[in-house]
Amino acid sequence: MGNAGLYSDFAKYYDLIYEWKDYKKESETVHKLVKKFKKSTGNKLLDIACGTGNHIQFLKKHYRITGIDLNGQMLKIARKKFPKTRFFKADMKNFNLKKEFDAVVCLFSSIAYLKGYGDLEKAIKCFAKHLKKGGVLIIEPFVEKKAFKSGTMHAQFVNKPEVKIARINTSNRKGDKVILDFHYLIGTPKGIKYSKEKHAIFLFDAGNFLKILRKHGFKAKFLKNGLLKNRGLYVGVKK
Template sequence: MARNAYGWLYDKIYSFKDYAHEAALIREIIHSRNPGASSLLDVACGTGKHLDYLKAYYQVVGTDLDEGQLEEARKRHPDVAFYQADMRDFDLGQRFDAVTCLFSAIGHTGGVEGLGRAVASMARHLEPGGVLLIEPWLSPEVWQNGRPHAVFVDEPELKVVRMNTSRQEGRQSVLEFHYLLARPQGVEYFTEELRLFLFTHEEYMDAFRQAGLSVEFDPQGLTGRGLYVGLRS
């Protein structure tokens, strides 16, 4: 599957997410640590759904590696600057009062070195007193091999089934998604493989500290996966 061709499908698959609630929690966390925050960078912003709500309070910018998702984000927010960038090594030439990296996108950094590079890159984009929020992927002790999953989309002109079972290769979790997509013009089948690294709690904490940030961990976070909150002095 060429992911860029199906950027529009992402929001259909994840329509269950309560972006308004998550954005309200994000704003509360930022405000409690940096009440004067007025700018925000969303790293791995996807189609820009969190920015639907956050841009009412901040001057926002987004980055993502997937051009297909950025295309959808630009359609949704023509007034927002979006950049294609790898979170492990990017430089926008500006700093922000808050930086977010949500929905476990940090798991795509490939390993402990990549995690450190990504957190350091995000930290470099913080103003003094700036806040970094990273929503982690699952930890090794929580990950379950061989568990089946399915998501369904049922609209008058669109039917989608996405199924997968989970497996582990070394420290990587592997999700091989199988899609059936039905539209008036016909039925398509395609696959997509995602690999997300299973970082430990200490590896996250160390990455923040090595980037020069103080850090705390909220085990509940936005969606139950936890949230790491860093602060630049």
């Protein structure tokens, strides 16, 4: 995930909350796109905002993977799950691994935690610096502006013998930003805990997003059919 403050208290429950995601299918789609567009000859992949590493589980059979994330608790879990993979705590807007990759991916709308186009430009410039010529960049944005409906509510539940979780959120748009207001109830044998947090998400315009990609040396396109409904994917090849 892209923000150190988000999910910090709930990193250990993250995989349970997102158990519904088909990481295997998503990873297969990402791999097919990399194979289709990649011009470089290597197999090094950088997973930006890798979280607990759920895509890495399936991508590692095809690539030599490095992961970065801003959330130390998430990385702690990822390192435990994948001890042979290298992980770094880093900000997607400003990091330097001093190496280049054949593919760079930033999935599950992590890019939307940036605060605007200025931050996006910094991030894309940094991504480009870490890609080989002919390397592929794949970014999954948040819901498209036209598809987003303000005022919607969502509920998710985890029902395991050792833990019960209820998460409810509202989503409201303010200009180009969406505020996701999350409320949690977490029950364990020790008791029930209530907590809440707000996430600020930026709705990037596809045209402006593509302009920034092209400005920083990418031949880029937006694919409407992505990994999740109404999100799509940006795919760029470094010139």
